[in-house]
Structure formats: C-alpha cells, structure tokens
Amino acid sequence: WAGHITYAVRIHLLLLLRAGLCASLSFSLSRPVPQYGIVLDAGSSHTAMFVYKWPADKENDTGIVSQHSMCDVEGGGISSYAENPPAAGKSLKQCLDQAVSDVPKERHPLTPLYLGATAGMRLLNLTDPQASDRVLSAVTSTLKSFPFDFRGAKILSGEDEGVFGWVTANYLLENFIKYGWIGQWFRPKKPTLGAMDLGGASTQITFETQKPIEDPRNEVTLRLYGQTYKVYTHSFLCYGRDQILRRMLSKADGYKTNVSNPCWPKGYQRNFKLQDVYDSPCTAAEKPDSYDPQRSIDMSGSGDTAQCRLHVDSLFSFTSCSFTSCSFDGVFQPGLSGNFIVSAFSAFFYTVDFIQTVMKRRVASPDDLNTAAEAICSASWTEVSALAREGGTGAGVSGGWGLREGAGQGHGRGKGAGQGEMQWCLGLCD
Numbered sequence: 242w243a244g245h246i247t248y249a250v251r252i253h254l255l256l257l258l259r260a261g262l263c264a265s266l267s268f269s270l271s272r273p274v275p276q277y278g279i280v281l282d283a284g285s286s287h288t289a290m291f292v293y294k295w296p297a298d299k300e301n302d303t304g305i306v307s308q309h310s311m312c313d314v315e316g317g318g319i320s321s322y323a324e325n326p327p328a329a330g331k332s333l334k335q336c337l338d339q340a341v342s343d344v345p346k347e348r349h350p351l352t353p354l355y356l357g358a359t360a361g362m363r364l365l366n367l368t369d370p371q372a373s374d375r376v377l378s379a380v381t382s383t384l385k386s387f388p389f390d391f392r393g394a395k396i397l398s399g400e401d402e403g404v405f406g407w408v409t410a411n412y413l414l415e416n417f418i419k420y421g422w423i424g425q426w427f428r429p430k431k432p433t434l435g436a437m438d439l440g441g442a443s444t445q446i447t448f449e450t451q452k453p454i455e456d457p458r459n460e461v462t463l464r465l466y467g468q469t470y471k472v473y474t475h476s477f478l479c480y481g482r483d484q485i486l487r488r489m490l491s492k493a494d495g496y497k498t499n500v501s502n503p504c505w506p507k508g509y510q511r512n513f514k515l516q517d518v519y520d521s522p523c524t525a526a527e528k529p530d531s532y533d534p535q536r537s538i539d540m541s542g543s544g545d546t547a548q549c550r551l552h553v554d555s556l557f558s559f560t561s562c563s564f565t566s567c568s569f570d571g572v573f574q575p576g577l578s579g580n581f582i583v584s585a586f587s588a589f590f591y592t593v594d595f596i597q598t599v600m601k602r603r604v605a606s607p608d609d610l611n612t613a614a615e616a617i618c619s620a621s622w623t624e625v626s627a628l629a630r631e632g633g634t635g636a637g638v639s640g641g642w643g644l645r646e647g648a649g650q651g652h653g654r655g656k657g658a659g660q661g662e663m664q665w666c667l668g669l670c671d
C-alpha cells in the first residue's frame with residue numbers, strides 16, 4: 242500500500258486531500274519558493290476545491306503543507322450528474338478559474354491537480370458503472386483543459402478515504418510533527434487520535450493500534466516523518482448521513498402518507514418521494530417489486546430518543562462475527578483503546594459544531610455525543626431553531642442535522658478553513 246518510493250507522493254495527496262478544514266501549521270517566511278497543488282474533494286453532496294502550498298524542501302521526505310485558498314463548487318456532488326455528465330465538468334469551471342488566478346502563472350504547469358471522488362461515486366459505480374465512467378471522463382476533460390499538471394480523477398476506496406482523514410486530523414493537531422519556537426521541526430511525544438468521519442454516503446473509522454489486525458483489508462502501514470504507524474481503517478458504505486436516512490425511510494411504512502420519525506425533533510417536517518428512498522443500492526433489499534416513484538410521504542418528527550435508538554439499532558447487525566471482535570455487520574475491529582476521539586469532517590462536522598455552538602455542550606467523546614443527542618431529540622423543533630438563531634449559526638446548523646436539505650453545505654467547512662481554528666476537533670486542541 243505505502244511502498245517506500247511512492248509514499249512521499251501519496252502523502253502529498255493525503256494531506257492535499259483533506260487538509261482543508263484548518264491548516265494552520267506555520268513555517269518560516271524565509272523558506273524557498275513555495276510549490277502549489279490543487280485537490281478537488283468530490284463528496285457525495287458537494288465538491289470543494291483546495292489550493293495548497295508547501296516549501297520546496299521536505300522534512301524527512303514528507304511535505305509540510307498549508308492551505309492557500311479554497312472554493313466551494315456550486316450545485317450537487319458530481320455523482321448527481323449521472324443523467325447529464327457534461328454538466329459535471331462544467332460545474333467545476335468557476336472554481337478552476339479561481340485556481341488559475343490563485344496560483345502564480347509561472348507555477349501553473351508545475352502544479353499537480355487531482356480529483357478524488359468518494360462514496361457518492363462509489364455507489365454510482367455500483368449501480369451504473371457506465372454512468373460513473375461518463376461522469377469521470379467529463380470531469381477529466383474539463384480538468385485537462387486547464388493549464389495545470391493534471392494527475393487524474395479517481396474514485397477513492399473507502400479505506401483510502403479513512404486514512405486521509407486520519408492523517409489530516411493528526412497532522413493538523415500536530416501529532417506527527419511540530420514547528421518549534423526556536424525554528425526547527427521536532428516530533429512531539431503525543432499519541433495519535435482515532436478519526437471517525439461521517440460523510441453523506443459512508444462512514445470511516447480509522448485509528449492507530451498495536452493489536453493484531455485480523456482482516457488484512459483493514460490494515461494500513463504508513464511511514465510519516467521517519468516514523469512507522471500501523472493503522473486500522475474501515476469504511477462502511479451506506480452508513481453516511483443521507484444513506485442512513487434513506488434506509489430508515491425504507492423501513493417506514495411507504496403506504497402511509499404520514500410517517501413519524503422519532504429521531505427528528507417535534508414539529509420538524511419534511512416531504513419525500515418514494516424514488517428518493519429507493520433510488521440507491523443501500524435500500525435495494527427493502528425495495529418493493531413495484532412502487533410509484535412519484536408517491537409522496539410526509540415525515541414529521543416525534544422527538545422520542547428511546548424509539549430513535551431502536552430505529553438506528555435496527556440498521557446495524559451484531560449477530561455474526563468470524564473474528565475475535567467485530568464492530569457490526571461482521572466487520573473485524575480490534576477493541577478501541579484510550580486515545581480514540583470523535584474527529585470529524587463534512588457532515589459530522591456540522592453535527593458537532595451544532596452541539597458545541599448552539600447547545601453549548603462540550604463534545605469530547607462518543608458518550609458526550611449520545612447525551613447531547615438525547616437532549617436535542619427531546620427538544621422541539623421550535624426550541625432547537627430558536628437556539629440556533631441565538632447562536633447565529635443557522636445555516637451551518639440545519640445542514641448538520643440534515644434537517645433542512647442542502648442548507649449551508651459549504652458554509653461550515655469554509656468557516657474552519659479560513660481562520661486556522663480547530664473548532665471541529667472537539668476541545669482536544671489544548
């Protein structure tokens with residue numbers, strides 16, 4: 242996976258890919274001409290472009306990267322253009338034009354450009370591989386028409402995605418390497434933190450472990466800044482925010498027009514069409530032989546934590562495990578030890594941000610999340626939105642809970658990125 246020759250290159254991609262939230266690592270101003278790199282992170286619900294720069298020299302063969310600028314692509318994720326692939330390419334143009342002016346002209350041909358697509362495209366490749374190829378070739382031809390060093394548009398595996406998130410989180414927390422006051426790099430004696438990354442269509446869990454990894458597909462060995470890390474990672478397709486919602490809906494009674502959702506606050510309501518529910522491989526098992534895709538269902542929140550937990554639990558299977566320990570659905574996972582935290586990007590970021598800024602609760606462990614979830618679920622929608630307005634983060638917030646479709650998607654991300662703050666890291670920055 243991480244051969245010695247290629248790892249430095251890969252690490253650039255790793256860092257480039259997700260260093261987006263708040264790269265704040267500083268380096269001395271007297272260093273040589275910076276190099277640039279551009280990454281498009283093509284998520285299931287939207288695409289974001291990050292322009293990075295790093296000094297020409299490297300510390301123990303691994304680059305020190307910082308964020309230069311970012312851009313949120315208008316519209317949905319590239320997988321939403323399955324019916325009209327050329328539009329997927331077009332949607333990227335505005336951000337790429339920005340990159341043309343953000344990177345000095347003489348560096349253009351030396352600036353690598355990548356696009357990494359995640360679970361939205363993994364699902365499209367499962368249901369309609371031809372459509373997924375057409376989308377990728379449309380974005381490829383757009384990317385090639387720009388003056389950069391185009392290196393490819395790929396669908397990342399869930400394992401790559403998990404590892405990128407883990408490397409990025411620990412990099413930003415300066416657990417690998419730190420720039421000291423007296424002007425040199427050193428390795429802090431800090432343990433790394435586990436990363437849980439809940440996206441729109443999949444969830445990744447990644448952490449360093451000394452325990453044996455019984456399923457080789459879950460093991461990744463990385464060399465970073467002269468140090469070796471053994472990492473467990475697994476990606477659960479269909480366990481992202483949007484797909485979990487579909488799966489919950491598919492278990493609801495589709496022949497009633499009014500369905501209640503115990504996981505939403507009282508007074509919150511949303512309307513779905515049956516095609517929204519069944520047009521995904523994640524709900525294939527529940528899909529009726531024939532149904533009217535245009536049929537509409539009203540779903541309203543009942544704010545019942547205990548019922549919600551039952552609903553959610555029914556999506557996870559704990560029955561079979563052919564290893565010494567499993568998380569769920571028969572997936573091997575060694576026991577979690579001390580340094581696991583909930584670290585989060587994208588969808589999860591909004592949730593945690595919401596709990597911290599609006600509910601004013603500290604989130605430092607999965608248990609804190611559970612307690613906060615209970616408090617939120619039993620509040621009514623009016624109470625929750627009143628709090629949200631007070632907290633002044635309305636847009637980011639509703640996106641976080643998936644309560645209002647599409648609202649503030651890019652907002653929360655950008656907020657972290659520009660300021661070099663680590664709000665998403667759950668109070669563990671100190």
Ligand SMILES: *[C@@H]1O[C@H](CO)[C@@H](O)[C@H](O)[C@H]1NC(C)=O
Nearest residue numbers: 366367370373374377395396
């Ligand atoms: C789509 O899925 C197939 C089967 O898993 C895989 O071989 C192929 O590489 C995937 N396509 C892309 C573009 O990743």
Ligand SMILES: *[C@@H]1O[C@H](CO)[C@@H](O)[C@H](O)[C@H]1NC(C)=O
Nearest residue numbers: 300301418426427428466467
């Ligand atoms: C880089 O490698 C050298 C030699 O292996 C080591 O002494 C130094 O501590 C490393 N630097 C960092 C920041 O890890």
Ligand SMILES: *[C@@H]1O[C@H](CO)[C@@H](O)[C@H](O)[C@H]1NC(C)=O
Nearest residue numbers: 497498499500510539540541
């Ligand atoms: C569904 O519930 C909403 C809100 O409780 C209500 O206004 C509406 O009349 C209900 N519709 C049906 C068909 O029961």
